[in-house]
Amino acid sequence: MGYAMALNLVKAGYEVVVWNRSPAKCDALAAAGAQVAATPAEVVACCDITLAMLSDPEACLAVATAPDGAAAAMAPGKGYVDVSTVDAATAAAVAAAVRSAGGAYLEAPVSGSKGPAEQGQLIFLSAGDKQLFEAAAPLLEVMGKASFFLGDVGAGANMKLVVNMIMGSMMASWAEGLSLAKQCGLQQSDLVEVVKLGAIACPMFALKGPTMAEGQYAPAFPLKHQQKDMRLALALGDEMQQELPLAAAANELYKRARAAGYSDSDFSAVMEAVAKKD
Numbered sequence: 001m002g003y004a005m006a007l008n009l010v011k012a013g014y015e016v017v018v019w020n021r022s023p024a025k026c027d028a029l030a031a032a033g034a035q036v037a038a039t040p041a042e043v044v045a046c047c048d049i050t051l052a053m054l055s056d057p058e059a060c061l062a063v064a065t066a067p068d069g070a071a072a073a074m075a076p077g078k079g080y081v082d083v084s085t086v087d088a089a090t091a092a093a094v095a096a097a098v099r100s101a102g103g104a105y106l107e108a109p110v111s112g113s114k115g116p117a118e119q120g121q122l123i124f125l126s127a128g129d130k131q132l133f134e135a136a137a138p139l140l141e142v143m144g145k146a147s148f149f150l151g152d153v154g155a156g157a158n159m160k161l162v163v164n165m166i167m168g169s170m171m172a173s174w175a176e177g178l179s180l181a182k183q184c185g186l187q188q189s190d191l192v193e194v195v196k197l198g199a200i201a202c203p204m205f206a207l208k209g210p211t212m213a214e215g216q217y218a219p220a221f222p223l224k225h226q227q228k229d230m231r232l233a234l235a236l237g238d239e240m241q242q243e244l245p246l247a248a249a250a251n252e253l254y255k256r257a258r259a260a261g262y263s264d265s266d267f268s269a270v271m272e273a274v275a276k277k278d
């Protein structure tokens with residue numbers, strides 16, 4: 001995700017400085033014209049606005065707060081936009097580190113996967129410092145098709161977790177439907193066409209149905225990240241005393257798929273947790 005988003009900024013003519021824990025992953029961006037930094041702090045030192053796209057809460061905290069992390073070079077006039085999917089507590093901790101160094105903080109997790117990231121069609125779910133949202137708007141416009149400002153720190157993270165919890169349950173349900181259709185002798189391709197025309201038509205079902213029927217799960221949204229989002233959404237449910245029985249059941253399927261070795265496959269590989277073995 002970070003690669004596609006940064007590449008769009010380079011293509012739009014911005015001076016982009018990149019860092020990644022595994023440095024080789026910066027090579028293609030360097031070839032496209034980005035400058036490569038040695039640490040997150042070095043990125044922040046070079047830039048007015050720094051974007052972070054990282055896997056999970058642990059990664060976001062590490063990159064923001066390590067001795068050579070982003071907060072170490074934060075200063076008044078600089079902004080940090082974390083577009084990773086994390087929980088509100090992590091967003092608050094990163095915000096505190098950035099703000100205590102005088103910087104501004106925006107969380108802006110994204111809806112949309114690899115394709116929308118490449119096409120500049122992401123949806124940003126932002127919260128935090130409104131002035132930074134306004135300053136970052138031209139960048140978000142390059143990378144996305146819509147940006148929402150949802151309020152104080154945590155609101156963007158919570159919105160993203162609600163959206164991905166719904167998506168995870170829908171995908172698990174779709175996997176069950178495709179599997180049941182097959183078991184009763186129906187063509188899965190017919191199910192895809194029937195669903196496409198009715199009230200439960202859904203771009204995700206249309207996109208993923210054919211490849212799921214073939215047992216192909218080339219990663220767009222890795223299953224380990226979907227399971228992380230289910231876990232974080234369930235924790236949010238506990239905190240809010242909101243029952244989430246469907247999401248809890250779906251989470252067990254994603255955990256089963258992870259245990260079966262599908263962590264780095266697309267999240268549609270949840271199919272393997274429900275499909276009856278012939």
Ligand SMILES: NC(=O)C1=CN([C@@H]2O[C@H](COP(=O)(O)OP(=O)(O)OC[C@H]3O[C@@H](n4cnc5c(N)ncnc54)[C@H](OP(=O)(O)O)[C@@H]3O)[C@@H](O)[C@H]2O)C=CC1
Binds near residue numbers: 226
């Ligand atoms: N893929 C998708 O479709 C979407 C993903 N998201 C969210 O975006 C985020 C990134 O997703 P995606 O790009 O797919 O994930 P990837 O797994 O491809 O990339 C994760 C990135 O995080 C880095 N990272 C992980 N742990 C650490 C750490 N401890 N310290 C420093 N860097 C670390 C990785 O570095 P390294 O290369 O060294 O491993 C890599 O750059 C996740 O929060 C995900 O939930 C949101 C919308 C869509």
Ligand SMILES: O=CCCC(=O)O
Binds near residue numbers: 085111113221
């Ligand atoms: O977090 C991943 C979201 C994927 C999507 O919105 O298609």
